[in-house]
Amino acid sequence: MFALMQSAHVESLHLSVDPVTGLKAVIAIHSSRLGPALGGCRYLAYPSDESALNDAVRLAQDMSYKAALAGLAFGGGQAVIVRAAHVESRASLFEAFGRCVEQLAGRYITAIDSGTSTADMDCVAQHTRHVTSTTHAGDPSPHAAMGVFAGIRSSASWRLGSDNLEGLRVAVQGLGKVGYALAEQLHAAGAELLVSDTDPGKVRLAMEQLGAHPVACEALLSTPCDILAPCGLGGVLNWHSVAQLRCAAVAGCANNQLTNLQVADQLERRGILYAPDYVINSGGLIYLALTHEGAQPEAINLQLRRISQRLAGIYAHAQAEKRSPARVSDELAQSLLYPAAEGMG
Structure with missing residues (x-):
């Protein structure tokens, strides 16, 4: 894991689990040099935990490069939630993820990505203000x-x-x-x-x-x-x-x-x-x-x-x-x- 972080120049990795909702999430912050890390949240089934981790790291790096070349005052980050075969409550799952984002105190701002929607971000927004692409903010x-x-x-x-x-x-x-x-x-x-x-x-x-x-x-x-x-x-x-x-x-x-x-x-x-x-x-x-x-x-x-x-x-x-x-x-x-x-x- 540390070798992966070093090769991609990732600042930090945050792993979260919540047994009640079934949440298994990775948040990768690639760079905060230009500003807080901004990037999507994927909700997909992965063949392994390692593949989920790799996806988060590579996408976080892309977000940093994307923001830098676009002249934005943001760094790059990415969240990945591993999709299970069955989830009791999708809303509760994303509320739990919102609590994870809030713990980072603004270092990471989340948004929709593959497998997530503005409705999911509305659930996240119940527990953190560090979220965009909600119903109010709009779909990018x-x-x-x-x-x-x-x-x-x-x-x-x-x-x-x-x-x-x-x-x-x-x-x-x-x-x-x-x-x-x-x-x-x-x-x-x-x-x-x-x-x-x-x-x-x-x-x-x-x-x-x-x-x-x-x-x-x-x-x-x-x-x-x-x-x-x-x-x-x-x-x-x-x-x-x-x-x-x-x-x-x-x-x-x-x-x-x-x-x-x-x-x-x-x-x-x-x-x-x-x-x-x-x-x-x-x-x-x-x-x-x-x-x-x-x-x-x-x-x-x-x-x-x-x-x-x-x-x-x-x-x-x-x-x-x-x-x-x-x-x-x-x-x-x-x-x-x-x-x-x-x-x-």
């Missing part, structure tokens, strides 16, 4: 999709010569809250949609409402398209899957898309432009952070529009140095988080 998913859409346009402009998405084939892997909202925006822009999801109902809805073409989950990555948008869980890009890709760019909302940085180098060698996930999908965090600070919608939308400019700058830097945008963005984030440190890559 539409804003995350807006940011990814802007990033896809920037990626198309850089790789294909135009930010006009009309007629482009975009493969959307995963039709959750953000993925479906992104598909709606792509459809409105005239893109041809290829979609996959483990839920057949979501695929049917995309077919009916957006004219999307269904593709089997196991076949989507090898299907010819202009842009692949991973919008499910992480780890989709590995040595095997990247070898199958038939696209010009990868730009999606999923966190932790790369299994490691060597895969980013593989994408670079294949001539496939990669949009660093924590840059292109930062719209949700931007919304959470600025809403928590009481910002007006105009200020939030201005920050969302800057995502495309931020990506363009990373692409230019990467092209000049003939390196992967993933390595460039990591180094830029690390320079903000560890200004006096060397050899953090």
